[in-house]
Amino acid sequence: MAGQLPYDHRPWALRRTLALHDHTMRNTIGFVTRRFTVAKREAYRQHPELETARLVAVQEKRQAIRDLPELLATLRARIEEHGGQTYLAANAHDAVHRVLNIAHHEQVRLVIKSKSMVTEEIELNRALEQAGIVVRETDLGEYIIQLAHEKPSHILAPAAHRNRHQIDELFEHDAAQQGVMPPRSDDIHDLTAYARQRLRQEFLAADMGVTGGNFLVAETGTLVLITNEGNADMVTTLPRILVSIVGVEKVIRDWASLIHLIQQPAMSGIGRHLSSYTTLVQGPKQAGSADGPMQWHVILVDNGRMALRDTAFEDVLSCIRCGACLNVCPVFREVGGHAYGSVYPGPIGIVETPLLTDFAMLPELPSSLCTLCHACQEACPMEINLPQHIVDLRRIQVQRKMTPGLWDWTMKTWARFWSTPGGYRRSVRIARLATRLSGQHQSLHAAPGVFAGWFETRDMPAVADQTFHEWWPKRHQPTSTDQ
Numbered sequence: 481m482a483g484q485l486p487y488d489h490r491p492w493a494l495r496r497t498l499a500l501h502d503h504t505m506r507n508t509i510g511f512v513t514r515r516f517t518v519a520k521r522e523a524y525r526q527h528p529e530l531e532t533a534r535l536v537a538v539q540e541k542r543q544a545i546r547d548l549p550e551l552l553a554t555l556r557a558r559i560e561e562h563g564g565q566t567y568l569a570a571n572a573h574d575a576v577h578r579v580l581n582i583a584h585h586e587q588v589r590l591v592i593k594s595k596s597m598v599t600e601e602i603e604l605n606r607a608l609e610q611a612g613i614v615v616r617e618t619d620l621g622e623y624i625i626q627l628a629h630e631k632p633s634h635i636l637a638p639a640a641h642r643n644r645h646q647i648d649e650l651f652e653h654d655a656a657q658q659g660v661m662p663p664r665s666d667d668i669h670d671l672t673a674y675a676r677q678r679l680r681q682e683f684l685a686a687d688m689g690v691t692g693g694n695f696l697v698a699e700t701g702t703l704v705l706i707t708n709e710g711n712a713d714m715v716t717t718l719p720r721i722l723v724s725i726v727g728v729e730k731v732i733r734d735w736a737s738l739i740h741l742i743q744q745p746a747m748s749g750i751g752r753h754l755s756s757y758t759t760l761v762q763g764p765k766q767a768g769s770a771d772g773p774m775q776w777h778v779i780l781v782d783n784g785r786m787a788l789r790d791t792a793f794e795d796v797l798s799c800i801r802c803g804a805c806l807n808v809c810p811v812f813r814e815v816g817g818h819a820y821g822s823v824y825p826g827p828i829g830i831v832e833t834p835l836l837t838d839f840a841m842l843p844e845l846p847s848s849l850c851t852l853c854h855a856c857q858e859a860c861p862m863e864i865n866l867p868q869h870i871v872d873l874r875r876i877q878v879q880r881k882m883t884p885g886l887w888d889w890t891m892k893t894w895a896r897f898w899s900t901p902g903g904y905r906r907s908v909r910i911a912r913l914a915t916r917l918s919g920q921h922q923s924l925h926a927a928p929g930v931f932a933g934w935f936e937t938r939d940m941p942a943v944a945d946q947t948f949h950e951w952w953p954k955r956h957q958p959t960s961t962d963q
Contacts, residue, residue, distance in 0.1 A: 482838035483784025484572040486603045486631075488821035492844045499819035505641040509633070509816045512640040513807040517859075519751025520804065530747060533740045538863050540737040541798045548789060551698040551731045552780065558701025562763030564776040568728075572602035575781050579604060579690070579723055580611055582777055586721055588613055588687040592679075594705065594712040595619035596692025597801055598727050598781055600632060600823045604690070616682045618711040620675055627654050633817035633825070636749045636803035641816050647671055654678070679711075689715035689773065691761075693726035694800070695741060696778075699734035703778070705759040706745060712759045722773035724761065728780050729797040741800070748861040749802035784836035793835055793869060798862040799828055805856035805866060811849050820849060827856035831869045843882055846873040905949070912943040 569575035621638035632638035648666035655662035695704040765772030806826035817825035897903035
């Protein structure tokens with residue numbers, strides 16, 4: 481069954497153009513992703529022994545996906561033994577409907593949330609707000625983009641596309657609307673202090689907390705949340721109702737598996753051994769407990785995931801949402817997350833969005849936003865073969881005749897030229913002639929037909945006046961000793 485994902489309805493050409501002209505976003509995204517990548521590389525350099533744990537984690541996650549039906553049954557039984565309630569949602573609509581039923585039955589007026597990609601996937605905030613329920617994101621990045629009425633631009637750092645001056649403007653506008661004191665300056669500490677002040681009362685007043693989940697341990701029925709701000713501790717303990725919405729692929733077998741897996745998101749995402757906070761939830765408040773929710777509801781979301789098991793794309797379910805593939809992707813660094821149009825950007829989004837929706841949404845992703853440089857495969861801690869999946873998705877598109885006829889003709893003609901040495905040599909001569917006629921060695925914006933669209937956002941390197949194959953025979957003249 482195909483899943484449902486929210487997506488940007490604007491044409492790819494418009495999303496691309498807006499992104500390429502947003503210089504602040506490009507600079508900020510570039511800075512953040514390079515910093516994360518350097519930190520990861522340095523962490524593994526200093527602690528090479530962690531590579532062994534990563535390899536074990538890959539095997540543990542692969543085995544969990546193979547055993548998923550069994551593990552789901554065990555997980556649900558353990559959660560219910562501890563007093564929690566579980567629900568398997570076939571799609572986004574089912575998951576949202578379940579949350580709304582709980583909220584209405586319990587007369588919820590204010591919901592606080594910790595960071596969760598799956599709640600973005602099912603558009604939970606919009607549904608709650610339409611039902612007249614106030615929703616407040618408590619992760620700092622999510623809080624910022626909520627004020628900006630935007631979607632996350634990065635899996636790990638939702639507000640990575642905004643600099644501190646832009647964030648200060650958002651907070652000043654919010655302060656004016658709420659009649660409170662704005663931040664003292666655009667210093668990071670002052671901005672954080674403002675957000676903390678604004679959120680404190682909402683933590684105390686909320687009726688319901690909503691979380692996602694990094695892992696679910698089937699052996700004990702435990703939800704594992706890893707954060708860098710500690711807000712998940714507040715979300716899971718202060719409100720009287722806790723709802724945890726987690727993709728079914730997050731289930732793992734036992735604590736032995738968790739020991740190896742829990743390091744991977746922080747190591748590969750930000751280059752740290754562990755995130756600052758690890759929150760464990762194993763049931764609602766018990767007699768004698770100092771805090772905790774009176775009710776705990778766990779909604780396990782399928783939304784197209786189970787259909788990927790036993791297919792060539794099964795390893796996609798091993799994704800731990802570390803963002804490492806985004807951090808190294810040259811396309812993501814240039815256009816940022818919003819240009820993808822999907823809640824899941826970057827290389828993993830290029831693969832996951834078409835798979836979860838059976839190409840119903842954003843079919844242009846595999847063909848338009850990947851250079852097949854293979855950087856994502858090298859960066860992925862779970863060894864997901866993203867480049868091969870992207871090639872396979874392109875093949876499926878051709879088989880289903882989803883690509884424009886002119887594009888098909890162009891690619892087939894190009895393939896015929898490049899399938900023989902003579903054709904390749906002729907194509908080089910044609911390209912050399914075209915650049916000379918156009919008078920442009922850096923771009924071919926005036927190229928006709930499909931080539932105009934291709935070169936609109938791509939620079940064409942100058943074609944060499946002489947290729948290696950043309951140079952070599954002239955350079956290497958046979959001598960008598962060569963005979």
